[in-house]
Amino acid sequence: MAARPQPRYLPVSGQAPHERGDAARNRNLLLDAARRLIAERGAEAVTTDDIVAAAGVGKGTLFRRFGNRAGLMMELLDEDEKAFQQEIMFGPPPLGPGAPALERLLAYGRRRLDFVVAHRALMADVNRDPYARFNAPARVQHRHVSVLLAEAGTTGDVDAQASALLALLDVHYVHHQLTENGHTVQSLGDAWESVARKLCGT
Amino acid sequence: MAARPQPRYLPVSGQAPHERGDAARNRNLLLDAARRLIAERGAEAVTTDDIVAAAGVGKGTLFRRFGNRAGLMMELLDEDEKAFQQEIMFGPPPLGPGAPALERLLAYGRRRLDFVVAHRALMADVNRDPYARFNAPARVQHRHVSVLLAEAGTTGDVDAQASALLALLDVHYVHHQLTENGHTVQSLGDAWESVARKLCGT
Numbered sequence: 001m002a003a004r005p006q007p008r009y010l011p012v013s014g015q016a017p018h019e020r021g022d023a024a025r026n027r028n029l030l031l032d033a034a035r036r037l038i039a040e041r042g043a044e045a046v047t048t049d050d051i052v053a054a055a056g057v058g059k060g061t062l063f064r065r066f067g068n069r070a071g072l073m074m075e076l077l078d079e080d081e082k083a084f085q086q087e088i089m090f091g092p093p094p095l096g097p098g099a100p101a102l103e104r105l106l107a108y109g110r111r112r113l114d115f116v117v118a119h120r121a122l123m124a125d126v127n128r129d130p131y132a133r134f135n136a137p138a139r140v141q142h143r144h145v146s147v148l149l150a151e152a153g154t155t156g157d158v159d160a161q162a163s164a165l166l167a168l169l170d171v172h173y174v175h176h177q178l179t180e181n182g183h184t185v186q187s188l189g190d191a192w193e194s195v196a197r198k199l200c201g202t
Numbered sequence: 203m204a205a206r207p208q209p210r211y212l213p214v215s216g217q218a219p220h221e222r223g224d225a226a227r228n229r230n231l232l233l234d235a236a237r238r239l240i241a242e243r244g245a246e247a248v249t250t251d252d253i254v255a256a257a258g259v260g261k262g263t264l265f266r267r268f269g270n271r272a273g274l275m276m277e278l279l280d281e282d283e284k285a286f287q288q289e290i291m292f293g294p295p296p297l298g299p300g301a302p303a304l305e306r307l308l309a310y311g312r313r314r315l316d317f318v319v320a321h322r323a324l325m326a327d328v329n330r331d332p333y334a335r336f337n338a339p340a341r342v343q344h345r346h347v348s349v350l351l352a353e354a355g356t357t358g359d360v361d362a363q364a365s366a367l368l369a370l371l372d373v374h375y376v377h378h379q380l381t382e383n384g385h386t387v388q389s390l391g392d393a394w395e396s397v398a399r400k401l402c403g404t
Contacts, residue, residue, distance in 0.1 A: 130332060130374040134382070156400050160370055160393035167369025168362060172332040180336070191362035198358050198401060 027065055029055040034076055043073065043121030070125065077122040081137040084115055088144055101151035102200050108144065109192040112169050117178075117185055123171040133170065141166055152200045161199045168192050229267055231257040236278055245275065245323030272327065279324040283339040286317055290346055303353035304402050310346065311394040314371050319380075319387055325373040335372065343368055354402045363401045370394050 033055035037046045048069050052059045066072035093099035094107040116123065126132055145162040154161065167173060169192065177183040183191075235257035239248045250271050254261045268274035295301035296309040318325065328334055347364040356363065369375060371394065379385040385393075 124332070127332065130326070130329065131378060133374065134378045156396040157393040160397050161400070163375065164366035164370055164397055167372070167375075168366055170369075172335065173365065173369075176333060176336050191359040194358040195362050195366055195401075198363070199397075 026057050026061050030062055031076055073122055085140055101148045105148040105196055106193050110189045113189050116169055116171050116174050120171055154200050228259050228263050232264055233278055275324050287342055303350045307350040307398055308395050312391045315391050318371055318373050318376050322377055329373055356402050
């Protein structure tokens with residue numbers, strides 16, 4: 001197989017460096033309001049009118065800063081992906097460094113599953129393009145799982161194994177299993193753990 | 203985990219039972235022409251005008267029978283999926299019955315990979331809806347792989363393992379690996395075999 005570019009972890013940074021005070025404040029007001037409303041009633045039920053009303057800013061501010069509703073949703077997901085990345089890279093064990101690789105891997109599976117379930121509507125929106133499954137945040141997940149598989153002493157094609165494991169955490173797969181195949185988050189997590197352990201040879 | 207409906211193999215049948223002679227002939231002329239043109243120049247480059255010209259029928263015939271270009275493409279894929287299904291269910295070993303389950307599974311991986319590569323444009327079209335990955339032909343593949351994993355004596359959650367293996371044969375995944383990650387059909391087949399063997403414990 002030809003050498004492939006190694007995906008890197010995304011730079012973890014909150015926002016553009018030179019954003020002015022007002023703009024930054026409005027941005028955070030809008031994102032916080034959107035996050036709160038989504039938690040209350042689900043992303044599908046949240047309109048831009050709801051968001052600007054809850055944020056107490058004008059509608060023009062939302063459109064100037066985010067372009068449209070999809071732009072705001074994408075930035076919201078992006079922020080949460082960065083926070084998730086912080087957790088798996090620098091957070092406490094067993095998710096973060098300090099625990100044995102297999103333990104970290106198993107913690108990752110459960111935690112990512114929760115993340116995917118909590119962000120389903122946002123992720124399904126962004127991942128409508130089938131190739132979005134290979135975008136920058138997805139590459140971070142792939143890199144993380146590959147590294148942990150390798151550290152756990154897994155033999156064979158670690159890249160393919162990581163892709164196979166991550167497919168079981170894909171937002172559409174998870175949603176389909178929960179809604180059509182009688183799975184629960186617990187049983188999906190158990191299934192993931194079973195496959196992960198098997199690949200690690202334990 | 204709750205009991206889930208067992209997907210069944212699709213009925214393998216060529217066409218609607220009472221299609222009239224002329225209609226059936228025109229249908230086959232159109233499908234054969236489309237198949238030939240796609241093989242020559244790829245599905246993206248084939249228009250309805252090309253197809254009717256090559257089939258020697260009027261454009262109205264195509265639209266009456268298939269609704270539109272997408273309808274014809276879907277029926278073409280459906281025919282090929284049925285032929286593929288015949289092969290894995292009733293064809294000669296090692297793909298069909300008669301070989302040990304692991305051998306059948308490994309033959310399946312290579313053969314399905316070839317099928318996906320050959321049908322990329324058609325499948326990518328149909329699978330633009332992310333939930334199409336769980337449609338009837340996909341359930342046939344899942345059932346087949348699950349049965350072979352179980353027959354090969356695989357322990358653990360066979361359903362999840364089948365999903366993980368099939369994700370490595372997903373049309374978008376395969377295309378991405380071939381075009382962006384330096385893979386070849388051979389190296390993707392090797393990677394699949396490596397994961398399949400591992401899950402089967404060999």
